[in-house]
Amino acid sequence: MGHVIGIDLGTTNSCVSVLENGQPSVIPNAGGYKTTPSMFAITQDGKRLVGHLAKRQAITNAQSTVYASKRLIGRRFDSDEVQRAIDVSPFAIVEGPNEDVRIEVSGKTFTCPELSAFILREMKRVAEEYLGEPVQEAVVTVPAHFNDAQRQCTKDAGKIAGLDVLRILNEPTAAALAYGFSRNEEEKVAIYDLGGGTFDISILEMSDGVVEVIATSGNTFLGGEDFDRRIVDHLLEKFQEQEGIDLRGDAMALQRLKDAAEKAKCDLSAREVAEINLPFIASDDSGPRHLSVEIDRETLEGLVHDIVEGTLKTVEECMQDAGISADQIDQVILVGGQTRTPLVQNRVAEHFGKRPHKGVNPDEVVAIGAAIQGETLVSDDDNLLLLDVTPLSLGIATFGGHFARLIERNTTVPVCKSHIFTTTRDNQSAVKIRVLQGxxxxxxxxxxxxxxxLGGIRPARRGEPEVDVSFDIDANGIVSVSARDTMTGKEQSITVNATGTLSDDEIQQIIEEQELYEVQLKE
Amino acid sequence: MKTSVVDLEVDPALDLDPKIQQELIEFANGLDRPYHELLGVASEADSRAIKKAYFQKAKRFHPDRYFRKNVGEFLPMLDTCFKKLLEAYELLSDPATREEVQRGEKARAAKAARGRAGEASTTPSPEPTKPRISGTEAARRLRRRMSGLQGHHKAKQERRQKAKTFFESGMAAFRSDRWLEAAGSVRLAMAFDPANEVYREEFAKVQCKAHEERAKQLTRSAEAALDLRNYQDGFEALEEACHYRPFDADLAIRAAKIAWQAIGDLRKAKDLASSACELEPERAEYHRILGQIYKAADLTANAKRELEAAIRLDPKDKEAKAELRAL
Incomplete structure (x- = not known):
């Protein structure tokens, strides 16, 4: 059997890892980098680029370079998040046939799973080159707060990329596995994961090789990209102040500003002041204009302060869910590149009353955890067991448009819960069970x-019949729901195949199309 | 609760340690044991010991451990066992639900002991209504309430308010003798505020009345159907009415007669007639009817026994004597 790879499919960067002789290693790409930008582009002459190659030409080809598409995956076109993204993205975001999101690049329309598949295929290729053998199986990570549709789309992306995705694993859980791997202590751990596009917090407990997720919470639309955007806004204002020119409509200038902002943000993690110089950013009647702005750490902290405080509020909620206080946490682990920012580190340290653990690389730890989970699943090794939870509550719609929870969020899976419901009208002969998540x-x-x-209920006054509704989540996260009339014994059930935005046929079509494209490349 | 007996055998060809197979079979065969026994700890074990036991067992039972491995028929069993294990851990690791659960378990054990003692005596103790909420269910509801507490304060208050509204309209309906409506409303109140003891107590009362009312309705519609010689519907309504008046021997015997004479469902007739005899063992007529049903089913020994009982209770019962002679 071949290796199982672990892929951290990030908003900004992705990373792949594998376990060799029981030791995890992060696989560098052809350029020697351990992370690969999650970017995809089509050049003027129709060439498709992924990763560093796509990033390098982003400035000159802003409209045909897609980044951060993870923020859009599995979302409905009319959602606030998508509408917000449309305002700030240089590439074209359009509505697909199923109210889903599509992205137009060089006249061709792509679904989000397709775009993620380009990245996954690249990570698969990186691993295959390093291992010198084909790779088929992978564990792919997603933010803990991803809902069913977002997870299913990520799975579809794996399929398109030619991978058998054994599991979709939560990023903070993966980080905890990497941290807890080969440690044998009893501890409670908090994982603060601030990545490029998402924020997650998880509280875990480890003991005897069992990693139990106690609670997890987060925000799928908050991350380092927001830091960058704040800096870009700041630069735009400064430039307008100095030169009287609004750069907001200029895609190429915006892309240059975005790159510069990201670089300045990283610089400010190590230094107090960063200089941003962008020559020839614009021109008017009086000639070319250059942007030259100095930004110090304090200014940056002022710009992003509320974002950081927002994450701490989520932390507080998660601790409440877990039923433990900050002083009961033995270790705080920071994950995601954005946690390199001193403000984040300081605020987290203050919040928990202890310095975060330094032993893990925040960019690599998630991929390593995914590889560990993959290997643990397929091997006979019984030293490690992950007790994962369901991140969002599940239930049904009840009379008056209310939501009745059957499985609370943060419940360990596999699990089965049931509850008795009844009718709301006299002689009601059928009940509609609407399965909801949120x-x-x-x-x-x-x-x-x-x-x-569920039909065939005997005519009776309202409130008389008893319908036993039961929810079941298996170890693979598949949800099935059944409803039984306790009087007649009649039963109906469904397996909730999380509705991805693509049908099996569409996925097959995309796979074939991509194969065709690969062949074309080789010609 | 029924004990499900698993008839799997240890199969050394599977990718599952035979020792664990054995453990699983034993676990699956005792799913209705007290929770602490499922975890393999003492009933007074502390939370640390409970967690340790859970982790240890989870390591052996969790389906991930056997991901895509050949575990044959054990696959669904692993799933069931792990879920039960999880239930035990969840309930016992929370002090509030633990108390509730263990109280329920003790009561159940005591009742079971009384039940065994009762088997020796001749008169079965009548048990009119079974408890609507089992100990586990109550604990589960409580548990849900507890987890709801953390973080959903506002939502919870809204639910409580709703429960109160339902409860009040339920009680109003109750006062004007609209019992079915009252039961429906109070049930909704309970669903929105499952921990409220008052609702639960009142529900028991209201439901009792509602059952009476429902039984009355059913009996009326049964009579209407029988008048029209619609025996099938008439019988079904009567049978359902018996469900709501499980202590009503007269009703049971009426239903038994219709099942026997008009429908020819001797099995149901026998069940209903014997429950009538159990409820009122001194009634000669009931034993005679049961005897006649047995006779119709060619079960002569049973028929004889019942007819003799009828004659012993009422020596003047000519019909019973004639039937006995005919045997």
């Missing part, structure tokens, strides 16, 4: 996973 008390605000009707 945290809102209002049914309509949660995601609909599926629905079915």
């Amino acid at each position: 945290e809102s008390e209002t049914a309509a605000e949660n995601d609909l996973l599926g629905e079915f009707v």
Whole structure:
């Protein structure tokens, strides 16, 4: 059997790892880098580029270079998040046939799973080159707060990339596995994961080789990209102040500003002041204009302060969910490149009353954890067991548009829970079971996973019949729901196949198309 | 609760340690044991010991351990066992639910002991209504309430308010004798605020009345159907009415007669008639009818026994004597 690789499919960068002789290693790409930009581009002459190659030409080809598409995967086109992204993205975001999101690059339309597949295929290739053998199986990580649709789309992306995705693993859980691997202590650990596009917090407990997730929480639309955007906004304002020119409509200038902002942000983690020089950023009647701005750490901290505080509020909620206080946490582990920012480190340290653990590389730890989980699943090794949880509550819609939770978020899986419901009208002969996922008390605000009707209920006054609704999540995260009329014994059930945005046929079509393209390349 | 007996055998060809197979079979055969026994700890074990036991067992039972391996028929069993293990851990690791659960388990054990003692005596103790909420279910609801507590304060208050509204409209309906409506509303109140003891107590009362009302309705519709010689529907309504009045021997015997004479469902007739005899063992007529049903089913020994019982209780019962002679 071949190796199982672990892939951290990040918003900004991706990373791949594998276990060799029981030791995890991060695999460098052809350029020697251990992380690869999650970027995809089509050049003017129709060439498709992924990773560093795509990033390098992003400035001159902004409209045909896609980045941070992970922020859009599995979302509905009309969602706030997508609408917000449309405003700030240089590439074209359009609506697909199933209210999903598509991205137009050089006249061709791509789905989000396709775009993620380009990255996954690249990571697979990197691993194959390093191992010198084909790789088929992988564990891919997602933010803990991803919902079913987002997870399913990520799985679809794996399929398109020619990978058998054994599991979709939560990023902070992966980080905890990497940290807990080969440690044999009893401890409670907090994982603070601030990546390029998402924020997650997880509380875990480890003992005897069992890693138990106690609670997890987060925000799928908050991360380092927001830091960059704040800096870009700041630069835009400064430039308008100095030169009277608004650069907002200029895609190439925006891309240059974005790159410069990201670089300045990284510089400010190590230094107090960063200089941003962008010559020939614009021109008007009086000739070319150059942008030259100095930004110090304090200014940066002022710009992003509220974002960091926002993450700490989520931390507080998660601790409440877990039912433990900050002083009971033995270790705080920082994950994600954005945690290199001193402000983040300091605020987290203050919040937990202890310095974060220094032993892990925040960019690599997630991929390593994914590789460990993959290897643990397929091997006979019984030293490590992960007890993962379901990140969002599951339940059904009830009378008056309410949401009745059957499985609370942060419940260990596999699990089975049931509850008795009844009718709301006299002589009601059927009930509709609408399966929902989310945290809102209002049914309509949660995601609909599926629905079915249980009929043949005996005519009776409202409130009389008893319908036993039972929810089941298996170890692979597959949700099935059944409803049984306790009087007649009649039963109906569904397996909730998380509705990805692509059908099996479409996936097959995309795979064939990409194969065709690969062949074309070799000609 | 029914004990499911697993008839799997240890199969050394599987990718599953025979020792674990044995352990799984034993675990699956005792799913209704007290939770602490499932975890393999003493009933007074502390939370640390409980967690340790859970982790140890989880390492052997968790389906991930056997991911895509050949575990044959054990696969669904692993799933069931792990879920039960998780349930035990969840309930016992929370002091509030633990107390509730263990109280329920003790009561159950005591009742079971009484039940065994009762088998020796001749009169079965009548048990009109079974408890609606088992100890585990109550604990699960409590547990749900507890987890709801953390973080959903506002939502919880809204739910409580809702529960109160339902409860009040339920009680109003109750006062004007609209019992079915009352039961429906109070049930909704309970669903929104499952921990409220008052709702639960009132529900038991209201439900009792509601059952009476429902049984009355069913009996009426049964009579209407029987008048029209619609025996099937008439019988079904009566049978359902018996469900709501499990202590009503007269109702049971009526249903038994219809099943026997009009529908020809002797099995149901026998079940209903014997439950009537159990409820009121001194009624000669009931034993005679049961005897006649047995006779119709060609079970002569049973028929004889029942007819003799009828004659012993009422020596003047000519019909029973005639039936006995005919045997």
